[in-house]
Amino acid sequence: MLAHTLPRLIDRLPITRGEIKEQADLSAITWFRTGGSAEILYRPADIEDLGLFLKTLDSDIELTVLGLGSNVLIRDSGVSGVVIHLGKAFGPIEFDGNDVIAGAGALDVAVSRACRERNLSGLEFLNGIPGTVGGALRMNAGAYGREISDVLVSAQALDLSGQTHEISALDFGFSYRHTDIDPSWIFVSARFRATPANREDIDRKMAEMGINRRSSQPVQTRTGGSTFKNPPGRKAWELIDQAGCRGLTVGDAKVSEQHCNFLINLGNASASDLETLGEEVRRRVEEDSGFVLEWEIRRIGVPDEETTS
Numbered sequence: 001m002l003a004h005t006l007p008r009l010i011d012r013l014p015i016t017r018g019e020i021k022e023q024a025d026l027s028a029i030t031w032f033r034t035g036g037s038a039e040i041l042y043r044p045a046d047i048e049d050l051g052l053f054l055k056t057l058d059s060d061i062e063l064t065v066l067g068l069g070s071n072v073l074i075r076d077s078g079v080s081g082v083v084i085h086l087g088k089a090f091g092p093i094e095f096d097g098n099d100v101i102a103g104a105g106a107l108d109v110a111v112s113r114a115c116r117e118r119n120l121s122g123l124e125f126l127n128g129i130p131g132t133v134g135g136a137l138r139m140n141a142g143a144y145g146r147e148i149s150d151v152l153v154s155a156q157a158l159d160l161s162g163q164t165h166e167i168s169a170l171d172f173g174f175s176y177r178h179t180d181i182d183p184s185w186i187f188v189s190a191r192f193r194a195t196p197a198n199r200e201d202i203d204r205k206m207a208e209m210g211i212n213r214r215s216s217q218p219v220q221t222r223t224g225g226s227t228f229k230n231p232p233g234r235k236a237w238e239l240i241d242q243a244g245c246r247g248l249t250v251g252d253a254k255v256s257e258q259h260c261n262f263l264i265n266l267g268n269a270s271a272s273d274l275e276t277l278g279e280e281v282r283r284r285v286e287e288d289s290g291f292v293l294e295w296e297i298r299r300i301g302v303p304d305e306e307t308t309s
């Protein structure tokens with residue numbers, strides 16, 4: 001069949017009540033503010049809409065899910081297939097005694113603050129993590145000595161056929177910034193357990209974490225959070241610093257002077273600049289200390305020939 005007679009992807013999609021956009025610029029929704037477009041961006045109307053979409057979608061079409069894009073680097077060539085973006089429809093936050101039940105599109109910050117309003121403690125650490133509940137589940141996000149695995153009771157996810165799964169926290173296989181849950185499953189909600197506490201203590205904890213974070217991380221910049229996982233027993237930033245990479249640049253991509261495990265986009269960095277810089281950091285760290293750093297940031301899309309690791 002000649003290329004120009006192939007059906008467009010948009011014409012092969014199931015009917016949905018959600019929002020569909022062709023060639024959607026993903027730099028607009030990721031923290032790095034760079035990278036290419038999604039062939040199709042789909043914002044489901046609700047869980048039922050997403051379930052039906054998955055059930056009836058041709059199985060050869062690639063799927064990628066995004067939360068707030070705070071831990072991803074979208075490559076310049078963009079993402080083929082359908083990118084699913086869970087938005088406000090997946091944002092409700094409800095309470096059941098000391099449990100908080102949040103949609104996967106709810107902001108971590110909103111969950112943490114809703115708990116504070118109810119004098120519930122344990123989720124203060126989420127106040128500084130700039131992502132969604134779905135992204136936090138996938139990444140086992142954590143800060144200041146606590147992570148998702150410490151507070152999760154269970155979560156709900158859809159598989160590629162649109163079937164719903166109730167997953168107990170015990171079945172997540174949590175480890176540092178990792179879960180064993182099938183990478184193709186899409187989280188749609190989570191139940192967390194909090195503990196009653198007095199409001200002043202919660203406020204104090206949140207304030208301390210906020211001050212600490214603002215003084216140690218470039219939170220007001222275009223960044224993707226921690227670039228590399230900490231190798232066992234070591235801090236990635238120390239190894240990067242020791243290898244002389246603090247402040248290193250490639251084009252407009254820079255290793256943050258404030259926290260050298262953060263890469264920042266000074267304005268016009270391409271995804272390729274950021275990835276090339278990350279790879280150069282990995283190379284220098286290995287040469288200097290023998291540690292091979294593992295990317296924590298999820299790089300999505302077809303790799304550039306020159307930057308593959």
Ligand SMILES: Cc1cc2nc3c(=O)[nH]c(=O)nc-3n(C[C@H](O)[C@H](O)[C@H](O)COP(=O)(O)OP(=O)(O)OC[C@H]3O[C@@H](n4cnc5c(N)ncnc54)[C@H](O)[C@@H]3O)c2cc1C
Nearest residue numbers: 067068069070071131132134135136138141142143187225
């Ligand atoms: C300034 C800054 C500070 C940060 N500080 C921290 C920190 O202290 N601790 C920490 O752990 N992280 C931190 N991060 C990283 C990031 O915020 C977390 O990893 C966050 O949990 C990612 O959530 P997200 O919604 O943005 O996910 P995205 O970045 O959109 O996606 C991350 C991964 O999760 C997957 N995903 C997203 N939603 C779903 C879903 N519904 N179902 C299945 N998979 C999904 C994506 O496919 C991707 O693989 C920081 C980032 C920034 C920019």
